[in-house]
Amino acid sequence: MLTTENIHLNIGRKNILHNVSFQANKGELLAIVGANGAGKSSLLKIISGDTSASKGSTKLNGKLIHQYKKTELAKIRAVLAQSFSLNLSFLVKEVVMMGRYPHFNEIPTSQDHLWVEKALQETAVYHLKERVYTNLSGGEKQRVQLARVLAQVWKEEKAHADEKAHFLFLDEPVSSLDLLQQHKTLNLACKLKRKGFVVIAVLHDLNLASQYADKILMLKEGTVIAFGKTRDVLTPEHILEGFGMPVSLHQHPEYNYPFIIPNPLKQVPKKETYKTVLTIDN
Amino acid sequence: MKAPKIILLFILSALLVIVFIVSAGNGALEIAPMQVISILLHKMGFPVITAFEPSQENVLWAIRLPRVLLGVLIGAGLAVSGASLQGLFRNPLADPTLIGISSGASLCAVLMIVIISVSNVFGSITSIAGYYALNIFTFIGAGLAALAVYALSRNGGRTMVTTMLLAGIAINALCGALTGLIIFYSTDEQLRNVTFWMLGSLGGASWNTVFGVLPFILIPVLLLPRLSKSLNAFSLGEAEAGHLGVNADRLKIQVLAFSTMAVGASVAVAGIIGFVGLVIPHILRLIAGPDNRFLLIASSISGAILLSGADVISRIIIAPAELPIGILTSIIGTPIFMWILIKHQPQLKTI
Numbered sequence: 001m002l003t004t005e006n007i008h009l010n011i012g013r014k015n016i017l018h019n020v021s022f023q024a025n026k027g028e029l030l031a032i033v034g035a036n037g038a039g040k041s042s043l044l045k046i047i048s049g050d051t052s053a054s055k056g057s058t059k060l061n062g063k064l065i066h067q068y069k070k071t072e073l074a075k076i077r078a079v080l081a082q083s084f085s086l087n088l089s090f091l092v093k094e095v096v097m098m099g100r101y102p103h104f105n106e107i108p109t110s111q112d113h114l115w116v117e118k119a120l121q122e123t124a125v126y127h128l129k130e131r132v133y134t135n136l137s138g139g140e141k142q143r144v145q146l147a148r149v150l151a152q153v154w155k156e157e158k159a160h161a162d163e164k165a166h167f168l169f170l171d172e173p174v175s176s177l178d179l180l181q182q183h184k185t186l187n188l189a190c191k192l193k194r195k196g197f198v199v200i201a202v203l204h205d206l207n208l209a210s211q212y213a214d215k216i217l218m219l220k221e222g223t224v225i226a227f228g229k230t231r232d233v234l235t236p237e238h239i240l241e242g243f244g245m246p247v248s249l250h251q252h253p254e255y256n257y258p259f260i261i262p263n264p265l266k267q268v269p270k271k272e273t274y275k276t277v278l279t280i281d282n
Numbered sequence: 283m284k285a286p287k288i289i290l291l292f293i294l295s296a297l298l299v300i301v302f303i304v305s306a307g308n309g310a311l312e313i314a315p316m317q318v319i320s321i322l323l324h325k326m327g328f329p330v331i332t333a334f335e336p337s338q339e340n341v342l343w344a345i346r347l348p349r350v351l352l353g354v355l356i357g358a359g360l361a362v363s364g365a366s367l368q369g370l371f372r373n374p375l376a377d378p379t380l381i382g383i384s385s386g387a388s389l390c391a392v393l394m395i396v397i398i399s400v401s402n403v404f405g406s407i408t409s410i411a412g413y414y415a416l417n418i419f420t421f422i423g424a425g426l427a428a429l430a431v432y433a434l435s436r437n438g439g440r441t442m443v444t445t446m447l448l449a450g451i452a453i454n455a456l457c458g459a460l461t462g463l464i465i466f467y468s469t470d471e472q473l474r475n476v477t478f479w480m481l482g483s484l485g486g487a488s489w490n491t492v493f494g495v496l497p498f499i500l501i502p503v504l505l506l507p508r509l510s511k512s513l514n515a516f517s518l519g520e521a522e523a524g525h526l527g528v529n530a531d532r533l534k535i536q537v538l539a540f541s542t543m544a545v546g547a548s549v550a551v552a553g554i555i556g557f558v559g560l561v562i563p564h565i566l567r568l569i570a571g572p573d574n575r576f577l578l579i580a581s582s583i584s585g586a587i588l589l590s591g592a593d594v595i596s597r598i599i600i601a602p603a604e605l606p607i608g609i610l611t612s613i614i615g616t617p618i619f620m621w622i623l624i625k626h627q628p629q630l631k632t633i
Contacts, residue, residue: 050525070524074527075527077525079521081519084522086517086518086519088517088567088572089567090514090572094514094571094573098526101514148518152526
């Protein structure tokens, strides 16, 4: 379980996050959505322990994040960043093995090798395992990195009710993937949540959020404008407030989630538009 | 580590032993390889296998052995520092000479030589205490230069390669200018000492020099490989290494401290010997990939081979005169450096 309480983040005089509180339970996929500069990535950095909040607390499984040792945290929490800067010619399998680093000292065990193979298969990059990472395409690199992150925290059995949750934080995990891979990746995230993970993903595509997320946290200028069940948060009113974009929701009888269709030509009250334009410029 | 890599390490070690023996036997007074082995065994109290002259024993023990050992130490130190710094900067171009670490050390050495001849605090520079003092001073100079380049070239967790190389040029220029200034204001005797030191070769090797640098190079050579797994994780990025449980700040300090310690010590006794830290790791990466768990150990051994081998060549190529070893390593290193530049051109902007 992940709980944050009243998180504030100030960088210089700038208020990046203001009073952010939310909770994500074992077996849930929570999507963080919001316009550019809403503070999504900063929030993800705080809950993954990269930066400390100016105020407020983050608890993983009831324990404050800064009370964990780095190595201890690395065994239960993995983070997939937005961009990667690896530029040494490691092989794909070596990159994925790095995910197992927190689990062995000098020599990887057969179990470590097994997880690496498994992660490579799950992310459909097994055929690339002997290739040099730096020669891959952007999408392939992203999947290899996903495999590394999976290898880090993957566990086989469905968690028992009393077992501690593992955490997977994804910062725009589908940004450079094609349509099929986007859905494969998010399906994988769903598979993990069913294994008892807490999955938190920053998503840009509201339709993907609508389809896959159990809960949504919508941010605007560092404050929470809506938090709760996907259906309750993804309403035209909230989306207009958060993104400055009029949308309409459509329910297809064969799908149990609504589709969000942007409607830029729809008239919005003048004042509202003006305010939004300013926000985007900021 | 996989079997081929372990075999490669054995081959390199065997090669080092061969180069060591050949290098020790080569010179005005020839000592055959078997005689070298016999003398060494004899010194350790074993029975003699091949006959040798007492003069051979004396030359080997007093002149050759310290020189070869010094070459081995300095080569290993420079190569392992280069490889580790490349891991830290996350860039294959981070060579101690290119980014100004060596010239920072050199400036401090020159300053030290002048101070010693003025104050005579440390006694003679050729005593072990003198070498220790010199080593600590060059370590400080190397460390300051490394910190400056590192701070300048980092931008939001990434190393800007162009900034790193430009910062290196700036530091090299500044240290060169300051060295010039010191020389300008030095007396004739100081000038003589400084010039003698700046020629930079393994020629002045004695047991005092060897023991003077031994701890400063042995510590990095033994401890840097222990950081190799963390350095691998670090290549993913600073934040990513943190997610894998690596304490990035501690890693940076350790790598900077150990590698500048080795570079400082090598500059203190042998002057600036360029490109060893660039060439060796680069060739090894081409052969066996960038895994630091192999790279750092193999770099130490190969650096030792390269430098003691280059020392033999520098002694015989224009015999009876001696070519400064730095010239030789630069002649080998520059084409390789250019090759890396061309190969990395497309990604040189921000890697």
